Structures are given as C-alpha cells and as structure tokens.
Amino acid sequence: MANFLFTAFNRNPLRFIFWTVLIWVAGMYIYIYSTMFTKDIRVSSRGMSGGYRITYNTVLDDKGDLYTFANIGLLLYFNAAQVAATVQEGGHYRVSGYGVNWPALGIYPNILTAVKMPS
Secondary structure (H helix, E strand, O other), rough: HHHHHHHHHHOOHHHHHHHHHHHHHHHHHHHHOOOOOEEEEEEEEEEEOOOOOEEEEEEEEOOEEEEEEOEHHHEOOHHHHHHHHHHOOOEEEEEEEOOOHHHHEEEOEEEEEEEEEEO
C-alpha cells in the first residue's frame, strides 16, 4: 500500500493532493450530515476543554453528556462563541448540531444553534 501511494505521488503530485483533499472534504460532509441532531437539554454546567493549541467551550447536560461549541470552516459557520455565550447554567435549551460521542478519542457532539425553552 505504501508503495502505491509513493508511486502515485511521484507520478503526479498535484493530482494526488487534489484527490486526497477531495476525499477528506467529502468524508467530512458525510460525517456532518449523517450525524445531525436536534434535542432538548438542561445545562448543568459550563466549562472549557481542549489541549495545547485548541480550547473549546463546553456544556454538560443533566444526563451527563458533554457538548462542544466549535467553528466549522467547511460549512462557513463562525459564530460558535456567540452561541456559547447565550447558553447559561440551569437553562433549558433546544439545541441542534452534529457529531457523535467518543470520549476515548476526545470527540463530542458539536452544538450549532441553541434556543432557550420556557422552563
């Protein structure tokens, strides 16, 4: 397999890079649109998570599920900070977003919109 990739890259590096980026973008769109959700949550706490270079705003709901707020350049969505600022502890919200919960890999659902619901 490594020999095939090496040969493909040496023959035409621009074509190889083009197809690699195209496959990555298609995979991201499939992941985002196949894991979309809308649910009602009650926020129990807010916080920050992340590593050395990237830090995300997070919320924990009353069921123990963690959600993040992150910008998505692929969808031209850059208002994660504004949405995160509207979410308060103890509030009841209808949220929509995408993603799966894989804590071992550090992957959590991403909230795109949050609308306050009457308590």
